[in-house]
Amino acid sequence: MPELPEVETVRRALAHSLARRRIVAVEGTGLALRRPLDVPVLQARLPGRTLLAPRRRGKFLLLDTDPSGSLLVHLGMTGRLLVADAGSERPRHTHLVVSLDDGRELRFVDPRRFGLAVWLAPGQEAVDPSLAALGLEPLDPTAPRLLPPLLHARRAPLKALLMDQRLVAGVGNIYATEALWRAGVRPGRAGCRTSPARLRRLVLAVQEVLEEAIDQGGTTIRDFAGPGGDPGAFAVRLQVYGHAGARCPRCGGTLRTTRLAGRSTVWCLRCQR
């Protein structure tokens, strides 16, 4: 389940392995992803371009090229970007293959097809609906100052607000769950019923957990892997996600599970207020 730390891990790996590689060909299955995978457009635009260092915005990756333009990628739930030798066997559900000038290829693999790969011409980035709707980058130094008032203005449960990409871009179910536990805040608490001081603590907890996860190369529950196929190491550091029914590592209470905003949520009844 790629959230910000997983996407950032992929970005860093691709920055090393793809920079200055020239694209020579593109193949695609034509199967629909979240948005239609427009293979003819990708085949018309990508070959001949050189890949630059990728950027990340929320959970989106922007593979910038020279001449300018970008391949916008979202990994959805089960998406992977893999770099492998062109001769090697392609995994099931490989929807897009970008061949490089050094005999390797970039593969977009996504069994559940919640992901996305679209060409953005110069200038399109500013008007792309997915990107334009994104809120604050949670790791931005201004987040602890700017985010609490936005959360305080809303009646929805804090967990739903943290996962709302229009407010904060990049936090998903795993890290929202962990940050709320770290901050000692109940996931179902309404934003407007939480003090600014607690909201600030919550935002700092979000930053902390995201940074630690990036340091560990992301979290692998089932599907995530870096471009080389390697799993992230943060799963062992998850304190509550996936541990419903276990003891709370902080107070020894029982971790409960509920559904909030359609997502499973784990929290400690005793020490999360």
Add this chain to the structure above:
DNA sequence: CCAGTATCCTGCAGGC
């Protein structure tokens, strides 16, 4: 405008 829910998709786990 805001909050909550249904929807897309596949793989896997659990029950029988």
Add this chain to the structure above:
DNA sequence: TGCCTGCAGGATACTG
């Protein structure tokens, strides 16, 4: 063993 059901949840379309 095999079939069925439910769950996992990213973004987004829809409803109230």
